[in-house]
Amino acid sequence: MPNRDDGAEHEGVARSTERGDRDANPRSLRTGRRTFLKGSAATIGASAIPAAATGVAGEESSESGAERVDIARSSEGMVSTVHPQATEVGAEVLRDGGNAIDAAVATQFALNVVQPHSSGIGGGGFMVVYIAEEDELYTVDNRERAPLGANAEMFLDDEGEPIPFDERITLGEAVGVPGTLRATDVATKRYGTRYIDELIEPAIELASGERRVTVDEYLAGAIEEEKGKFNDAARERFAPGGEALDAGDELVQEDLAETFRLIRDEGIGALYGGEIGEAVADVVQDNGGSMTVDDLARYNVTIDTPEYGEYENVAVRTQPLPSSGGLTIAQILKLIEAFDLGGYERESAETFHALIEAFHLAYADRGAFMGDKAFADAPWQGLLDEEYLEERRGRITFDEATTANAEPGDPWAYQPGNPYRVRAPGEGTEGIDVDATERMAAADRSTADRGQTTHFTTADSEGNLVSWTTTIEQLFGTGIVVPEYGFFLNNELTDFDAVPGGPNEVAPTKRPLSSTSPTIVFSDGEPVFTVGSPGGTTIITTVAQIIQNVVEYDMDLAEAIAAPRIYADADPTVFYEPDVPADLRERLHELGHELAEEPSELGNVQALLVDRETGEYVGAADYRRNGSVIGL
Structure with a gap:
């Protein structure tokens, strides 16, 4: 470890004091249990003007840095999403007396309309919920599951080789049994104050054209890029006559509005066994998949306990397996914690x-050891064992970069007991080179899993919080719209390893490994901030960097979100954002890092912070897309 620059450390202290009181940060949050200003008229930042869409990565902006991040303050409630109209829907629910869970559910339905390329009832996700009255934290796991007809070799061609990813994502076999709609029902019944027949109404108005919706720049670009994989129903709506809708075009989705009316009138059974479910099963089978109405009818969410990780003076609570986010974020943060990086500038080569x-090492372990915990045991204690972390950390030298693919360690040597299952029930391992399949699977994911999702967060005056990441995997999922019902179907099963033999191989009813990381960070047992992002495997590194920025570098939310990000996995290639300084890139190159030829935007963060000194929320929405935040 090289000597730190004391001047840099002093500059960091000065920088944190110059920011004033725009946001609180965990190091100053050492007060007692917070008191929310219920019913108070002293509401700061009643709303915030939505940030403009940035369009193409690297496009010039008249603003720079933290000024581009949309910020709002309020003691009564907060909603932050990727789209202004979805944010407004959530805020309306809060104004009408609903709680944070109600607002989140209404927001999800609205996002299905205004962001059809990223999420919807044809997909799934993970929700982390904090219930203030109980002082309890829950996760609602609504990850898609493989149908009973799935098998470990379904993504291999006749020669036993993986079907190319771009082809794989369009197949009926790629569609997992969706969980988002079930999650809205379970969440409102367990934690909410309203029912979905009321909360779905704003989405009906948006889809039918009663509330005017137009195509934004990001959606227009996505349609143009992905229209080649659309089925006829998708093409008719989003690229009529082969011409993609342009930014500013009105977007009316009457078939989706009618689907929502069916759900309003008949309940979620319309999808999970009813008319809509029959249409889903039919189109999946027409495209080569095996899903049946019975697969939909048997689907249910899982209520779980969030993963727990410690970093500096905070506890990081996020989604457990089958999301790799919780364990991998925790491992990354523990690997870097010992280096005391706060002594360096955030944008330093060190x-x-x-x-x-740290990314290289953690992703190597992720690819080798993680999968659906109902099917494959993961060495979760070993991965975070101090001796194992020290062993892995010892592989990091500050003199040069790792130039080969990172190899996994042996966390089982630090884990009590042995793995209880690494194969699907009834299947053996004869003839399978597990080490080889792990490497092939990791390589397959590193090149393919840069999918998109959407993240949003809500809070209410009672202190309830929701951090929810929802997805259909790639942009527009499989590209298959359910004919006459108007929503896209996910391609989540391509998150399984195409090559059998590891913990993330395909099996019936199994959930594929995810990177989704809806997170709530705690200090002294109290919630400090929520954070999450879309971006496939880049979600993990984005969330980890935001946490580091706030905790290690004392940044406020706007600064933490605006700071340029990087991404790497087990592969040597390092991806970087346009704002990473040229001299820093040159220094990384000198150390031996293999930087991507061109920059790319990484993630799109929605977050909110609890200022325990004032009882207010500080909400933030990333400028990298059309994000907006509203405080009541």
């Missing part, structure tokens, strides 16, 4: 080098 090397 900080970025340590992050990249």
Whole structure:
């Protein structure tokens, strides 16, 4: 470890004091249990003007840095999403007396309309919920599951080789049994104050054209890029006559509005066994899949306990397996914690080098050991064992970069007991080179899993919080719209390893490994901030960097979100954002890092912070897309 620059450390202290009181940060949040200003007229930042869409990565903006991040303050409630109209729907629910869970559910339905390429009732996700009255934290796991007809070799061709990813994502076999709609029902009944027949109404108005919706720049670009994989029903709506809808075009989705009316009138059974479910099963089978109405009818969510990780003076609570986010974020943060990177500038070669090397090591372990915990045991204690972390950390030298694919360690040597299952029930391992399949699977994911999702967060005056990441996997999922029902179907089963033999191989009813990481960070047992992002495997590194920025570098939310990000996995290639300084890139290159030829935007963060000194929320929405935040 090289000597730190004391001047840089002093500059960091000065920087944190110059920011004033725009946001609180965990190091100053050492007060007692917070008191929310219920019913108070002292509401700061009643709303915020939505940030403009940035369009193409690297496009010039008249603003720079934290000024581009949409910020709002309020003691009564907060909603932050990727789209202004979805944000407004959530805020309406809060104004009408609903709680944070009600607002989140209404927001999800609205996002299905205004962001059809990223999420919807044809997909799934993970929701982390904090219930203030109980002082309890829950996760609602609504990850898609493989149908009973799925098998471990379904993504191999006749020669036993993986079907190319771009082809694989369009197949009926790629569609997992969707969980989002079931999650809305379970969440409102367990934690909400309203029912979905009321909360779905704003989405009906948006889809039918009663509330005017137009195509934004990001959606227009996505349609143009992905229209080649659309089925006829998708093409008719989003690229009529082969011409993609343009930014500013009105978007009316009457078939989706009618689907929502069916759900309003008949309940979620319309999808999970009823008329809509029959249409889903039919179109999946027409495209080569095996899903049946019975697969839909047997689907249910899982209520779980969030993963727990410690970093500096905070506890990081996020989704457990089958999302790899919880364990991998925790491992990354523990790997870098010992380096005391706060002594360096955030945009220094030392900080970025340590992050990249930690990413390499953590992703190697992720690819080798993680899968659906109902099917494959993961060495979760071993991965976070201090001796194992020290062993892995010892592989990081500040003199040069790792230039080969990172190899997994042996966390089982630090884990009590042995794995209870690494194969699907009834299947053996004869003839399978597990080490080889792990490497092939990791390589397959590293090149393919850059999918998109959407993240949003809500809070209410009672202190309830929701951090929810929802997805259909790639942009527009499979590209298959359910004919006459108007929603896209996910391609989540391509998150399984195409090559059988590892913990993330395909099996009936199994959930594929995810990177989704809806997170709530705690200090002294109290919630400090929520954070999450879309971006496939890049979600993990995005969330980890935001946490590091707030906790290690004392940044406020706007600064933490605006700071340029990097991404790397087990592969040597390092991806970077346009705002990473040229001299920093050159220094990383000198250390031996293999930087991507061109920059790319990484993630799109929605977050909110609890200012325990004032009882207010500080909400933030990333400028990288059309994000907006509203405080009541």
